[in-house]
Amino acid sequence: MEKIFQKLSLTSATLVFVLLIGIFLTLYSAAKPAIDEFGFDFITNPDWNKEVVLENLDDEAIIDEDDVAIADEDDAEIADEDDVILDEDEMLLDDEDETATKTIYGGLVPIVGTLLTTLIALAFALPIAMGIAVFLAEIAPKNISYVVGIAIELLAAIPSIIFGMWGLYYFAPIISDLFGGYQVSLLTAGLVLGVMILPFMAAITRDSMNTTPAVLKESAYALGATKFEVIKDIIFPYSKVGIIGSIILALGRALGETMAVAFLIGSVFVLPQKITDPTISIPVAMANNFGEASGLGESALFYLALILFIISFAVISLAKFYFLKKAK
Amino acid sequence: MRLLVNKIFLALSILSALIGLAFLGWILATLFLKGLSSFHFSLFLDDLVDGGLRNLIVGQMILAGIASLIGIPLGMTAGIYIQEYGQGRYASLIRDLSDIMMSAPSIVIGAFVYALIVVPTGGTSGWAGAVALAIMMIPVVINTTDSMLSLVPRELREAGIALGASKYKVIIDIVIKAAKVGIMTGILLAFARIIGETAPLLFTSETSNYFSLNLSESFPSLTVSIYDLANEPEESSRDLAWAASFILTVMVLIINLTGRFITRNKK
């Protein structure tokens, strides 16, 4: 019985490992066709679902060269085989239509959209969240801090889809009146995302600030420091690492957020020229196109998912294992 | 001068707290006003096809319920392994990986389950949705179990062993019991989290306008339907989306508060 229980718990623990590796491998293998086809150019190519006429042979040749250069030998062979098959298909098409085309997918727009919305969200939420955290940790009397603290934590639990709906129907009209442009835009999506991560960021920043020992603060007050000086000179330096970790964790959450952004970003594969232009982010591209996509289009979406997974994996690891561990 | 700087800083901080709270109050007010004005008890009796929400609420509960049935035992046993059996590197590796998975983008989990289940089985299904939610839930349960078990004093375990109980007996009878309240709270918070998830369900369970208990086909989901309804042009669909959002939020908040209440009563 002892043995069985031990084995069982080991199996469950190992499942986590298997799941994470499984997610990576599954995404990779589903993205493989797109990776083989577009290589790393995918990241810098702004065209999504664009028909390219095949007669433009120069273009084709460049892409093929890149493929070979990037992939190692084994992959190169496979890629070549794929190309051969494709070429055959294309010839068939050639016979029928005479104007053979192929569809190009590039990830630049959603990648840029993801980064920009996150940046706007951070720029908006950071000062306010710091203010709330300072208010909760140092200014408010205990009972007010307790009640407001719980309210903030509950708000962090509200499903993100509700932030999206509110943003679209109530917040975006005001913003577009103020700043011009469309109601669905980079700006409104970023701001709503900012509102969404606000309670989360405030709550974990407050927790970090609360790790400052009371006696350290007291000894600064005992030297005649003002509250501002204690916060600036003692609390911030002391809990700096934890606060940075909290901010990065919130950033990780913003990067992967789907629903709060989906309502507002406009969901068009166009590089924004202004902050008030609509565009798209990786999660939204996935949410709105998975259902209809197939073949290379679907694979390109998986390629995007893989990129998002790797970015957020890196960001979260940085926050948790560098900053937050150090803070402990 | 110093005092002035101090005053200005404190005022700014309070101001930003007020701004933040105003935003959040605005959202809640919108939710309650719009939600309550479209709310009607018949929403609980009719299915979406007849303009109600019954099938969606039941469907969402079933999805989250099955996810819990999968996720809780797996998460708890994994948490027990990390805290009680695991030694050194492997246990802390699992702890770290689970920590990362906890913050992984939910849409990516959806894509994973899509490739893993939806594509091979040929279509969206309740099972796929439940599995996606379970994957979201497992790391949260692991985290809770792990940290709650770590709070149980070592002496308690040693006392049990000293009485001649075997290790798993000590874990089940003594350690888990001592950490019960904390673990339950954590599980409730995890449940509250997955019940409000939309992104991992979009292309796994999808949603359905009809009442269904058949998990091998597209399954009614409250959150996915909110997304669909909110994007419809008709005012009535949007009103229904607000009512659904209101019900969803109330559910999430009640579960959340229950969790907090249990912990506080214990203290």
Added chain:
Amino acid sequence: MSVMKIKKFSFTYAGVDHPSLKSITLPIEKNKITALIGPSGCGKSTLLRSMNRIHDLYPGNKYDGKIELLNEETGKFENILEIKKENEFIKLRQKVGMIFQKPTPFPMSIFDNVAYGLRIAGIKNKTELKDRVETALKGSALWKEVHDRLDKSAMGLSGGQQQRLCIARAVAVKPEVLLFDEPTSALDPISTGAIEELIVELKNDVSIAIVTHNMQQASRISDYTAFMYLGDLIEYDKTENIFLNPKEKQTEDYITGRFG
């Protein structure tokens, strides 16, 4: 001559019914060391923390009576319990410094730690800062050990060094009174000896009140001793009288180790 006069001072913590201090009357003599002793929970730390009103960081505490501090300029005593304005609090705390149980180095360099109080007091002149930091560090017998690494983080110092740094930091702003709250209870015997020596030297410049659990420490360094028990001041006298010839039976029981 007294520098501080505590008169019928009572103190009740927020949310508690029972007072932690009941009508305490006690002087703090100028350029002397006054030790506050007594078993845990007797209120000695509470009393000490009232003397610079550090308690007021936490709202809701109630107090009664007077704590009067000598104003060196006017020669008059002023009741510090009447202080309400932020700038008066700051002045009070610059006059009445405090050293805590555990060393509290700030997360900054050694130099900046000692200069901190001076900087916030408005001293910007670099040479003056340097001079005063050096004087304070020399005064707390730390200069030799740290003069070549003033720009290093204070966290790298040993516990005893950190505590002497905190004393230097408090001394640098030239307070009139220094409050020590069990300053050596977290330190090893050698560091404790160094700090005790330092405290005795400091009394040439400041008046000192020290809370201690260690009766030998009180008898070694203090001039006056107050024995407290359950929020009451049981006995106050010259230290030798308290230890050799206590008037109250409770005092005798405590110092002979029968309880506490």
